Amino acid sequence: MGNQTSVNRALTLINEGILSGVDSITLEQLAEKLGITSRYLRELFKTYVGASPKQYALYQQLMFAKQLLHQTTMPITEVAFAAGFNSVRRFNEAFAQELKLTPSAIRKQHAAGSMKVQANSINLKLSYRPPFNWAHMRAFYQLRAVDEMEWLGDNSYGRTITLGKVRGYFTAVHNSEQSCFDINIVFTDTDGLLQLKRIVSHIRRLLDLDADLIEVEARLSLLGNALPKINTGVRIPGVWSTFEAGCRAILGQQVSVEQAVKLLKLLTAHYGERVTVGGQEVLFFPSAEAISKAELTELKMPGLRKSALRALAVFVSECPDSDVEQWLKIKGIGPWTVNYVRLRGLSAPDCLLADDLVVKNQVLANISSDPQESELIDIIHAKDKAAIKSYYLEKSQLIGQAISPWGSYLTFQLWSQQ
Structure with a gap:
């Protein structure tokens, strides 16, 4: 149980690109982040994944690069850096060694169907394995949506995103016939493409695109009278960051969903930032720094919950990479709040x-x-x-x-x- 949890956490971080790109960390630092030794991490990957962490990370980089070569007209040099390679030479070598192909050969095979990439924008198709209960996910997001920060159509969900210094937004349009989402991502500047792999990984997590619902529902069906009916295709609607999930959880303590959303909208409207991205004015969720200094007088809720919100913001500002379990040290944050963050902010x-x-x-x-x-x-x-x-x-x-x-x-x- 504990081993599987460590592997899952490692896979999530690697899929986001933590071992690749200009901001990559070492395997030893990843192991330290997980609270285990690098030797033990290698053993876990050999047992559960059948490859070393670095081999798995390289495979993920190559698969993402292939997707960009298939689906876009991005120059091969930009594809290399977007996939987390620090040089075109290393990119070409990895393709030749692992896939016995060259990037240019893949580009030639798929050039006709590729989508053009604008300076600060990219379109991709992100696939999933059916079933997918879009009606459930849409309704869940709709009830909790923050105006200008999130938007929904009959078949779409979109929102603003922040990852380090990169900001922008995405819109995901559900295509049930092809079992995929058509994604449009718009950045404030071209630097966003350097974090593209991590951003796409976040979007896949938000929409829970990698889940095998056949396996999940087979297990659910064994619960008998604890779950007599399965609502097929129900997935986990994620939240962009653990901090945002923590704020949502605190605002939702001991109140209805509707009341919590009203508070969330007030918080975002007063302390979030409005920015024009791709010609559209959008709203970004407040930073931890902004909330840590806020009086929060606009929020009609108990003082203890305001204090918990500010305390969380201070903690995240000072320890941005801390494990959410450490939030239990904060007064006003208990197991339910942390588990909600794990559920939606990490999609555990x-x-x-x-x-x-x-x-x-x-x-x-x-x-x-x-x-x-x-x-x-x-x-x-x-x-x-x-x-x-x-x-x-x-x-x-x-x-x-x-x-x-x-x-x-x-x-x-x-x-x-x-």
Whole structure:
């Protein structure tokens, strides 16, 4: 369980390009980030991935480069740097050694269908494996959308993005016939293309495009009366950053989703920044620095939650690369908040929010509808709150073990059926 979690975290970071490009770190630094030794990290990859971390990272770079060569008219030099190679020579060598091809040969094969790249803009197709319940994801985003920072159409979702010094926005249009999203990414300047691999990885995470829902739902189907009906194709709608997810979670403590979104809109409108990108004025989520200095008088909520919001902003400003588990040190941030951040800010696959009220009520309602669950039915009739709490604690732990490593998908299944 712990080993798989470490591997998943490493894969996510590598997919984002942490071992490639001008801002890359060493394997030893990656291992330190994961809290393990580099030797142990290599052993885990040999067991779970069948390749070393560097081999896996190189493969991901090459696959992304192939996608750019297939789908765009970007010059080969720009493709090399966008894919995280620090020189064209190394790019060509890697293609020849690993794929037995040259970049120019791939470009010639696919030149006719390639899309033109404008100075600060790029179009790509990002595929997924069906099923994909777009109606569910769209409705989830729509209910929580912040005006000017996010926008939705019948088949599309878009939002502003920040990654280091790179800013811009993307719009993803769902193409169910081709099982993909047509993505348009617009940057404030051409430097955004140097972070393209990381940005595309973030977009794939937001839309949960890499999930194998066939495997996930096969496991969900084994839960019996805890989940009697599966809402097929439900995925994890992500949030762009852990900081934004943390702010959403704090604002959502002990209030309805609608109330939380009102607070979120106020926070973003007052402390976010409006910038014209590609001829369109858009709104960016406030930085941790901006919120750390804010009075937050516009937010009508308890002072303790305002303090927690500012404290989180201060912590993230000072420790931008900290693990979200360290947020538990902050007064006003507990396990539910951190788990929500893991669920949506990191898109961790195994995060069953057992303490969430909707999850708890759905599980108990599903189980109590089974006549064979006489123990639960009796304590519900007796209105024995302590017994119900004890029963649910034990049952949720068993369910979490049974569904691992797909607890996040159970959370969203239960939320979708409330």
